[in-house]
Amino acid sequence: MPRSRRLCVLTNAPQSAFVINLGVLYPGRVTALDIANQPHGLEALSEYGSVVTMVTHRGALDKLDYGAVRAFAARGGTVVSCLAEYARSLGLGVTKSLVLDGSQMPAIRVRELSEVTKGFAVGDEVLWFGKVSGATYNDCNPNQYYQRQVLGLEGRPGVKVLGVSTLNGGAVLVEERVGRGRIVAMDLLSLKEPFYDSWGSTNKYLFLGNAIGRSVRYGKHYPRKLPYDALLDHMRQLAARLPALTFTEEGPASDGRPLGSLTVGNPDAPAFLFTNGIHGWEWEAGYGLLHLAELLASDPPPEGLSRDMFHVKVIPQLNPYGYDHDVRHNANGVDLNRNFDCGWADYVGGDDVYQPWDFDYKGPYPASEPETQIAMRVVREMRPVCLLDFHTAHYIFCKPHRGDRRLMNSIHAEVKRRLKDRYLLQRPYSTEYCQANMDREVDWLQPTPHFIHWAAEAGVSAAVLIEMSGNRNLTQALVMNTDTTVEICLAAMKQCLKRARR
Numbered sequence: 001m002p003r004s005r006r007l008c009v010l011t012n013a014p015q016s017a018f019v020i021n022l023g024v025l026y027p028g029r030v031t032a033l034d035i036a037n038q039p040h041g042l043e044a045l046s047e048y049g050s051v052v053t054m055v056t057h058r059g060a061l062d063k064l065d066y067g068a069v070r071a072f073a074a075r076g077g078t079v080v081s082c083l084a085e086y087a088r089s090l091g092l093g094v095t096k097s098l099v100l101d102g103s104q105m106p107a108i109r110v111r112e113l114s115e116v117t118k119g120f121a122v123g124d125e126v127l128w129f130g131k132v133s134g135a136t137y138n139d140c141n142p143n144q145y146y147q148r149q150v151l152g153l154e155g156r157p158g159v160k161v162l163g164v165s166t167l168n169g170g171a172v173l174v175e176e177r178v179g180r181g182r183i184v185a186m187d188l189l190s191l192k193e194p195f196y197d198s199w200g201s202t203n204k205y206l207f208l209g210n211a212i213g214r215s216v217r218y219g220k221h222y223p224r225k226l227p228y229d230a231l232l233d234h235m236r237q238l239a240a241r242l243p244a245l246t247f248t249e250e251g252p253a254s255d256g257r258p259l260g261s262l263t264v265g266n267p268d269a270p271a272f273l274f275t276n277g278i279h280g281w282e283w284e285a286g287y288g289l290l291h292l293a294e295l296l297a298s299d300p301p302p303e304g305l306s307r308d309m310f311h312v313k314v315i316p317q318l319n320p321y322g323y324d325h326d327v328r329h330n331a332n333g334v335d336l337n338r339n340f341d342c343g344w345a346d347y348v349g350g351d352d353v354y355q356p357w358d359f360d361y362k363g364p365y366p367a368s369e370p371e372t373q374i375a376m377r378v379v380r381e382m383r384p385v386c387l388l389d390f391h392t393a394h395y396i397f398c399k400p401h402r403g404d405r406r407l408m409n410s411i412h413a414e415v416k417r418r419l420k421d422r423y424l425l426q427r428p429y430s431t432e433y434c435q436a437n438m439d440r441e442v443d444w445l446q447p448t449p450h451f452i453h454w455a456a457e458a459g460v461s462a463a464v465l466i467e468m469s470g471n472r473n474l475t476q477a478l479v480m481n482t483d484t485t486v487e488i489c490l491a492a493m494k495q496c497l498k499r500a501r502r
């Protein structure tokens with residue numbers, strides 16, 4: 001029986017932010033039924049492919065017909081439940097644990113892998129908590145963390161505890177096989193809606209999305225942001241483990257340390273250059289590029305690609321000084337993405353005094369900086385058909401004043417298709433919730449001293465600046481970031497290779 005894509009939320013709070021945001025994640029597919037006064041027996045549920053239960057108060061638990069929910073699952077449906085009603089259906093209750101001294105941030109420790117935990121490995125810890133104050137900002141009331149758990153689930157037939165609480169070992173992420181379907185239970189109530197840079201709730205919709213919509217395809221969690229030297233070591237280790245991968249020191253950056261790259265594929269095939277971190281504090285997508293290199297060098301490479309078809313170089317962090325110091329500039333205080341020899345003389349930045357460390361300081365002369373020179377040399381040597389230069393602000397696809405517009409537009413269309421209905425996040429500097437997608441685009445008409453403009457003038461057909469979400473201070477969003485980065489690179493490779501075959 002083909003499953004409907006429609007999703008039903010059984011709740012006592014049909015107007016809640018949770019219900020509204022589910023509708024943003026799955027537009028046109030979500031119906032909320034108020035358990036107090038709307039029928040939600042098995043017959044009512046049978047027109048849906050999945051059911052989410054979200055009871056926000058113990059006083060409303062009696063109103064939910066969980067027998068119908070279980071029967072729905074038994075017929076092959078997918079159910080995602082908040083913990084209390086799930087525990088109650090098994091004759092159990094929930095515990096609520098507080099961290100009053102702020103000594104640790106409660107997390108899920110992944111214990112078993114399934115489709116639901118895709119993107120994470122056993123032992124990974126996923127921050128997962130609420131705040132008594134309800135504050136969204138990370139640094140506000142940092143001693144008020146809490147999290148719910150179910151104790152006593154161990155050993156029940158059909159029940160897998162996928163994730164346990166780092167506070168007390170109780171179950172916080174559960175998957176139960178029920179007949180031909182399943183129930184996935186997790187604490188959705190402690191977590192506030194994911195503020196752009198919230199520590200505890202960034203992944204609130206991720207496990208739910210994995211259960212209902214297959215959110216994560218290529219994403220990979222990294223436990224911490226590595227210092228640059230450790231990042232280089234990680235790249236060397238990757239290349240040692242995967243013979244198809246070559247680690248190269250491309251030359252010294254402005255702080256004297258080497259710019260590292262990873263290269264994979266056939267030097268005679270169409271070439272792709274993927275760079276990140278030219279603005280040092282925009283670091284996240286670099287981990288996606290690392291993971292892309294790992295995937296392309298593994299057997300088999302994803303999506304039917306073979307390594308004789310492409311030549312890919314990734315430079316995960318183009319600005320080691322800025323990466324380690326969490327600033328935009330290189331060690332000389334230059335905004336490297338205003339330093340390229342393209343419209344440089346005409347570029348007017350800064351204010352009455354224009355000097356190093358100004359937001360967009362373009363440097364003393366064009367291509368004055370070693371990082372800029374290395375980037376230019378790599379483009380001249382590789383002659384890539386496509387350059388993707390990753391930044392972070394929000395998801396925006398930025399095209400330069402020159403190049404193959406049809407090719408860039410086809411890449412953009414494929415990126416949008418791939419990212420549809422996968423991730424929910426809040427737009428930075430805004431309260432608006434939206435999908436992590438690439439619906440927004442910028443068409444630059446004038447040359448400016450950006451890397452992509454210079455590259456477009458140097459003959460790169462598709463030189464695109466990709467704005468992603470990021471600039472967080474922990475790795476809590478890296479599954480989403482790495483996943484969307486890999487998807488964007490694969491979309492570019494697929495479209496360019498399709499064009500090359502014609």
Ligand SMILES: [Zn+2]
Nearest residue numbers: 279282391392
């Ligand atoms: Zn940037």
